[in-house]
Amino acid sequence: MLGMREVVIPGVSWVVGNGQTTRFWADKWLMNTPLREDIIGPAPVGLEEARVCDLWQHGRGWLLENIVPYVAPDIRLRLTAVVVDNITGVRDRLSWGESLDGKFTVKSAYSSLMKDSTPRSNLSRMYDRVWKVIAPERVKIFLWLGVHQVIMTNMERQRRHLSETGICQVCKGGDETIIHILRDCPAMYGIWTRIIPRRKRGTFFTQTLLEWVYDNLGDSGEVDGCPWSTLYAIAVWWGWKWRCGNVFGVNGKCRDRVKFVRDQAGEVIQAHLVEGNSGKSRGRIERMVSWVKPAEGWVKLNTDGASKGNPGLASAGGILRKLDGSWIGGFAVNIGICSAPLAELWGVYYGLYIAWERKITRLELEVDSELVVGFLTTGISDSHPLSFLVRLCYGFISRDWIVRISHVYREANRLADGLANYAFSLPLGFHAFDVCPEIVYSVLVEDKNGAAYPRSIRL
Numbered sequence: 358m359l360g361m362r363e364v365v366i367p368g369v370s371w372v373v374g375n376g377q378t379t380r381f382w383a384d385k386w387l388m389n390t391p392l393r394e395d396i397i398g399p400a401p402v403g404l405e406e407a408r409v410c411d412l413w414q415h416g417r418g419w420l421l422e423n424i425v426p427y428v429a430p431d432i433r434l435r436l437t438a439v440v441v442d443n444i445t446g447v448r449d450r451l452s453w454g455e456s457l458d459g460k461f462t463v464k465s466a467y468s469s470l471m472k473d474s475t476p477r478s479n480l481s482r483m484y485d486r487v488w489k490v491i492a493p494e495r496v497k498i499f500l501w502l503g504v505h506q507v508i509m510t511n512m513e514r515q516r517r518h519l520s521e522t523g524i525c526q527v528c529k530g531g532d533e534t535i536i537h538i539l540r541d542c543p544a545m546y547g548i549w550t551r552i553i554p555r556r557k558r559g560t561f562f563t564q565t566l567l568e569w570v571y572d573n574l575g576d577s578g579e580v581d582g583c584p585w586s587t588l589y590a591i592a593v594w595w596g597w598k599w600r601c602g603n604v605f606g607v608n609g610k611c612r613d614r615v616k617f618v619r620d621q622a623g624e625v626i627q628a629h630l631v632e633g634n635s636g637k638s639r640g641r642i643e644r645m646v647s648w649v650k651p652a653e654g655w656v657k658l659n660t661d662g663a664s665k666g667n668p669g670l671a672s673a674g675g676i677l678r679k680l681d682g683s684w685i686g687g688f689a690v691n692i693g694i695c696s697a698p699l700a701e702l703w704g705v706y707y708g709l710y711i712a713w714e715r716k717i718t719r720l721e722l723e724v725d726s727e728l729v730v731g732f733l734t735t736g737i738s739d740s741h742p743l744s745f746l747v748r749l750c751y752g753f754i755s756r757d758w759i760v761r762i763s764h765v766y767r768e769a770n771r772l773a774d775g776l777a778n779y780a781f782s783l784p785l786g787f788h789a790f791d792v793c794p795e796i797v798y799s800v801l802v803e804d805k806n807g808a809a810y811p812r813s814i815r816l
């Protein structure tokens with residue numbers, strides 16, 4: 358096939374950790390149940406004892422001859438989306454810290470985070486509320502990260518030994534947890550007491566984080582003509598923004614923050630009403646969107662992930678292009694089975710990998726998933742199931758080069774999308790292309806010529 362060569366990247370790292378404490382067959386780590394429960398035929402030797410690292414070889418990957426005879430094809434596909442990290446020295450369990458029986462499981466770590474309050478069964482309703490609130494997309498994404506408890510705090514930094522103290526640096530009066538930042542810190546407390554409706558005063562400051570978010574996003578009452586859920590979401594968002602400004606010392610002069618939050622919420626609702634009352638035509642505008650060439654001195658990387666189901670068969674792709682829009686290098690990965698955000702992150706990871714290998718010093722990275730841009734720019738805690746890959750991406754981003762990350766619409770990311778879809782037809786694994794594969798060549802030419810596609814954009 359034109360320009361294709363297969364590459365095995367040694368030690369590309371899934372950070373369950375180094376696999377030394379997780380038992381391959383006996384622990385729950387890949388699936389919701391231990392793999393031994395899904396064994397077909399006679400059991401493998403060393404069933405209880407074999408560790409994840411015992412079935413992985415650095416530079417080669419999974420020792421499939423010791424795995425494949427015992428598992429169904431879909432488990433094999435899931436394994437290919439996962440790699441063992443023997444580079445960064447991350448241990449399996451320590452980063453999770455919560456497992457009572459001393460055995461690492463993704464599920465236990467995740468549910469321990471959620472023990473905070475709301476039963477797991479309510480989480481999907483929680484997500485519904487997060488995505489339904491009338492608020493800008495970035496606010497919803499922040500709330501989503503908040504309820505996943507993946508926002509970086511001092512307590513989190515201390516736990517990771519990145520900081521000596523978990524105390525809030527703004528008030529010095531309490532542990533800097535997520536609920537402290539968003540609600541209890543005096544910096545926010547004073548604002549909340551001035552805007553919460555009287556009927557909420559009894560519960561507002563006593564709820565746990567998840568109860569608090571769930572309850573307030575689901576509140577259909579109004580405050581001065583504005584839905585409380587919107588005012589609440591906007592206040593949470595600005596509380597966080599101010600906090601970041603405060604902590605990093607870039608906040609300007611103090612203004613009337615209560616008025617500011619109210620005005621912001623009012624504008625959001627106004628825009629929403631305009632859109633709602635006048636059908637599709639007003640409040641939305643059709644824009645022509647095209648791929649944009651990189652700035653002088655920069656190389657552009659576009660990446661994308663694709664999945665058929667979530668989780669489901671998944672792939673990723675990406676390209677590096679120079680100033681005139683011509684091809685520098687590209688890739689496609691047939692991942693196996695994983696979730697949609699994981700596929701996106703694999704795209705980013707391999708894209709950074711090929712860019713670094715080509716000694717690029719200034720890179721503009723464009724991704725069409727706002728969620729993934731959020732992960733890469735807002736941060737994610739170790740406890741999140743996707744943290745291993747976000748951390749690997751950070752590992753690249755923090756090297757000695759400049760990487761700018763931005764979100765683009767799908768219409769500007771067609772070539773990466775095409776490569777990701779192409780990957781489904783390729784063998785499992787990573788495929789690098791020195792020249793553009795024929796199947797997506799027309800998209801390359803169109804992008805180069807500035808071809809634009811209409812997109813309905815919310816004002």
Ligand SMILES: [Zn+2]
Binds near residue numbers: 527
């Ligand atoms: Zn504080």
